Amino acid sequence: LTSPRKSIPLGTISAVIITALIYVSLIFVVSLIATPEEMTANYNLFIEKALYGPLVIAGLLGATLSSALGSFIGAPRIMLALAEKGLLPKSPKLAKLSTKGEPINAMYFTAIVVFIGISLRNLNTIAPILTMFFMITYAMINIVVLLEQSLGLPSYRPTLKVPLLVPALGAFGSIAIMFVINVIVALFSLIFIFVFYFYLVKLNLKSEVGDSRSGLFTALAEWATKKSSNLSPEKEVRSWRPNLLIPMQMPKEIRSAYKLIHSIVYPKGSVKILSLINENVQEQRNNEQFLKNAIKKYKEGYISASYAFVDGSEFNTSVKISMQSLNAAFFKPNVIFVSIDSANVQNAFYDQLRSDAEKNDFGVLMYIPFSTASLAIEKNITLWLTDITADWKETFNIGNNDLGTLLALLICKNWKGTIEAHIVNNDPGLSFSENDIEDFSTMVRFPKNTTINIMEGDLLENTKKYRSTDISIFSANNDMKTADMINLVQTSRISAVFCIDSQSENVLV
Structure with a gap:
């Protein structure tokens, strides 16, 4: 081709239009020469109604053999390309070439699949399966075009532009036709595609030319970020x-x-x-x-x-x-x-x-580790909560304790450990009944095996009583300096994390 950029789109559109005209013409022709009952019951209708039947048979054989030959030439090379990238099981064997440079093992595998299909001896059994993967391919092409066109990426500059409605209808129509043809086969085909995709993701393959998904995900993230900023300039807790x-x-x-x-x-x-x-x-x-x-x-x-x-x-x-x-x-x-x-x-x-x-x-x-301690056991977490406000139920505000509590929950989940929470309450206006403790546990959504204790007095003196833990988590108030934190760790002889909240955390919501 002297100008592929112009010739390929023109040839593609021309082929689609000519093929569509032929198919539509055949619909009118068959409606004139046969009844609906004959069309559904007789697969040899065109041969029997033709002026010269053998000519129709020759045409069918020629079309079938040319399609088969094209597929048999293309399929092994597609399998070879997949095997060279390590995408298939036994890829090294499937990527093996003959002395003439032919993918010999891929050709054998393709031949086996073809013979299995032929042995079924029923086109109506094979056709839906093959059609499904064609329709999935068409649907994915339309979905990608729809996404890229919707995102308005500068890199997406097709020489053949189509309205946004075209890929949207194409994607919907392809998936709808799959289920119209055969619901069960359509479901199994989609499941197979998803399983194979996650298999490829698990392989963690790297491409020298990059991964198209990265750019698409980045564009989607930017779009979602703009939408989120418009809805709420401040991040939701x-x-x-x-x-x-x-x-x-x-x-x-x-x-x-x-x-x-x-x-x-x-x-x-x-x-x-x-x-x-x-x-x-x-x-x-x-x-x-x-x-x-x-x-x-x-x-x-x-x-x-x-x-x-x-x-x-x-x-x-x-x-x-x-x-x-x-x-x-x-x-x-x-x-x-x-x-x-x-x-x-x-x-x-x-x-x-x-x-x-x-x-x-x-x-x-x-984080201040104690000199002779470590996190090797990773089981027990002690959470220390101080200066909880008296109206914490009404305001959903537990003071400077949100980050520490969230931290304890995260570590507990990853350690599969237990939390022992100690609320140091020196406020005469605040009391914790059994119902209050239960409400606090429910609102925080502590794990079921969490214990909550209420105590009074000095924080340092209380920590001396609880040394059987792997890590302590403290909420550091404004008066607590770095030197005080180090002293607390040295006295309790337990590694500790001291937490200071920002305005972005709330463990009760």
């Missing part, structure tokens, strides 16, 4: 999930907290690691390699993860600017996570980080 921003000063901060971070964000959260560019070239290379390996490890655990380096002389300022910049994004981290080494702590840094996070509406998780 019910849609909250843990998206962590982790300022990293030293790689050991990530190493020591890896299992805890995974337990917090799995399966729907995300991790973004922020590190300061090191002026030492070798140290910078080491940090880059470490972060690449860490991100790879998170992604292997099916967690969305990424990292970035920022340039600056002072890490607090760099983190603050990063938070301010991220506030303009729709999909942004919502919680700052830090792992604090109590043996080499920088109290001023963490106190300032906490202050900056609160100003920028970020929640804060401050």
